[in-house]
Amino acid sequence: MSPKKRYTNLDHMSSGNSLHDLLRWQSERRKNPKDLSLSIEQAPSKETSRLFANRTEASITWIGHSTFLIQMNGLxxxxDPVWASRMPIMKRLTKPGIKLNELPEIDAVLISHGHYDHLDFATIRRLKGKPTYFVPAGLGRAFKRRGYKKVVEGEWYDSFLLDDLTFTFVPAQHWTKRTLTDTNTSHWGGWIIESREHSVYFVGDTGYFRGFKEIAARFTIDTVLMPIGAYEPDWFMKVDHINPEDAVKAFLELNGKTFIPMHYGAYHLADDTGPEAIERLDAEWNRQQLNASQLRKLLIGETHWL
Structure with a gap:
């Protein structure tokens, strides 16, 4: 049997963290516990009925973490659908913004990478409809052996058409692992969704990297769904997770119109908390005197109508 392909980042960038580094981080975490009682708020009212029936308007609804319901061109x-109440070793801190059974039938599922907080097959089994699964190269086999047939694998900058939408898989700086032996045997990245009227860039999970400038040179981007959490301690997380200040830097390099933050508040993945991430994002936005209307901080379950 030939060895499985192992994927790498641009410039072969890697965190290089060792077991010693991991133990050092865990020791630091025990000495400096964070208050997890403050969490990101749920939207006071949710538009589930309107979303369920909608086939004409474009919308983005934050379910929580990296999970969004996106409606464009009637699709x-x-x-990254994850409704799980816990990951293998941690409990979810915030409930998903919309119940799974309140979703409309799904036409497409976009996966950024295989980490458990981004890919939950128990959730996928419960999605309504018969969606096409757009996944990174190397991850298709995990879907196909579970019986899913409408699976499309993408290498970086591969584009695919579904009805009148174009889906392009673009680089991110990260890594992936689901078992003891499959480290980086599938790829990671973000997805750009383009219609004639609008473009949405789901960044996925990433550290800050030169790929943002490269992506900006290839695409016109309207709405950016940008991660801002899981960045502390910086010495351990910097390569793989972007902090709020660098997230703003990346947004400016992308020349986007609207910044919607994600990947914060749902799980205690690192030493930062959701409220801390938002506080730092606001501080950087104000420091650079950016247009307040371009920053759209959604509550959990809140819908942004495009």
């Missing part, structure tokens, strides 16, 4: 799309 219902889900990014």
């Amino acid at each position: 219902n799309m889900i990014t």
